[in-house]
Amino acid sequence: MPTKEPLAARRTRLLLIIWNIGGGEIGVKKSLINARVKRKHEKIGDYEEAFKDLREAEAITLSSEKRSGLVYLTSKGLQMLDEGLRNGEFQFDGSQIGSRVGNALLKWIRNSNGKVSQTLTTDQIQSYEQFKQLALDVYHRLNRDYNYDRLVPIYHLRREIGKKVTRFQFDDWLLEMQAHDILQLMEGSLPDSDPSKIEDSMTTELSGWRCYVKLLLP
Numbered sequence: 001m002p003t004k005e006p007l008a009a010r011r012t013r014l015l016l017i018i019w020n021i022g023g024g025e026i027g028v029k030k031s032l033i034n035a036r037v038k039r040k041h042e043k044i045g046d047y048e049e050a051f052k053d054l055r056e057a058e059a060i061t062l063s064s065e066k067r068s069g070l071v072y073l074t075s076k077g078l079q080m081l082d083e084g085l086r087n088g089e090f091q092f093d094g095s096q097i098g099s100r101v102g103n104a105l106l107k108w109i110r111n112s113n114g115k116v117s118q119t120l121t122t123d124q125i126q127s128y129e130q131f132k133q134l135a136l137d138v139y140h141r142l143n144r145d146y147n148y149d150r151l152v153p154i155y156h157l158r159r160e161i162g163k164k165v166t167r168f169q170f171d172d173w174l175l176e177m178q179a180h181d182i183l184q185l186m187e188g189s190l191p192d193s194d195p196s197k198i199e200d201s202m203t204t205e206l207s208g209w210r211c212y213v214k215l216l217l218p
Contacts, residue, residue, distance in 0.1 A: 008087075012080075015059065016104050054080075058074060072168055153201070155190075181216055185212070198211070
């Protein structure tokens with residue numbers, strides 16, 4: 001039976017697997033991560049502490065707590081992975097370095113090569129509170145500059161915020177702002193019915209498409 005690895009090492013290995021599957025750009029099914037990370041003589045529950053630590057560190061975000069939910073690697077997670085692999089105390093034992101992990105490590109070496117720092121921007125949004133403040137600032141600016149009469153198109157808000165957040169994080173945090181009665185997502189059609197603008201709007205499970213944001217606060 002393999003010796004119990006340190007939590008820091010387990011987090012690094014977990015981040016490597018998430019990055020290898022999703023490239024840090026798309027959500028990865030938690031069930032797929034579990035299948036890749038679990039070694040012989042281990043249970044999926046053995047990794048819950050590592051998942052919890054990575055969430056609290058905002059290295060990953062989850063679309064759901066369920067096994068079928070999606071896991072997203074954040075820019076903070078990418079940085080933690082880079083630091084973990086460079087840590088002189090981190091090493092694989094014989095039961096870990098199978099072909100999947102070995103190939104993932106080779107992929108990291110070939111693809112990083114100084115690019116990690118380039119993909120991490122100092123203005124990358126890492127938390128809901130940061131997003132809320134930015135979204136409100138951008139909302140007020142767009143409303144003022146384009147005379148939107150407090151109905152700011154979601155596509156315009158999304159594009160102005162840009163790659164500071166993933167598409168999933170934008171949708172999730174905007175819904176959280178609505179849940180806190182900060183704003184309301186409104187239905188309605190866009191004047192030019194541009195497909196790309198509609199795609200950059202939002203859809204919700206209960207209410208369908210929403211194209212505008214209306215601020216509820218004064």
